[in-house]
Amino acid sequence: MFISTTMKFHFIVGILxxxxxxxxxxxxxxxxxxxxxxxxxxxxxxxSGGRWGE
Structure with a gap:
């Protein structure tokens, strides 16, 4: 339960x-x-597509 809550917290922080x-x-x-x-x-x-060298 603690691991899933921590992962969910990091997931939300990552999206933000x-x-x-x-x-x-x-x-x-x-x-x-x-x-x-x-x-x-x-x-x-x-x-332009984000390609280098064009």
């Missing part, structure tokens, strides 16, 4: 951490892309 990370990666470039060209490049790279 992934959501926060994705939100930051999406929000920060959109928020500052007009100020920092590097963010615009990263956004274009993600939109």
């Amino acid at each position: 951490w992934i959501l926060c990370t994705c939100t930051l990666f999406l929000y920060v470039p959109l928020r500052f892309q007009h100020e920092v060209p590097a963010f615009q490049k990263s956004v274009d790279w993600i939109k």
Whole structure:
């Protein structure tokens, strides 16, 4: 019972951490892309499919 509760807790924390990370990666470039060209490049790279060397 203790193990399943711990696993469930880590599972929820993991989902929240992934959501926060994705939100930051999406929000920060959109928020500052007009100020920092590097963010615009990263956004274009993600939109193009996220492949290096293309």
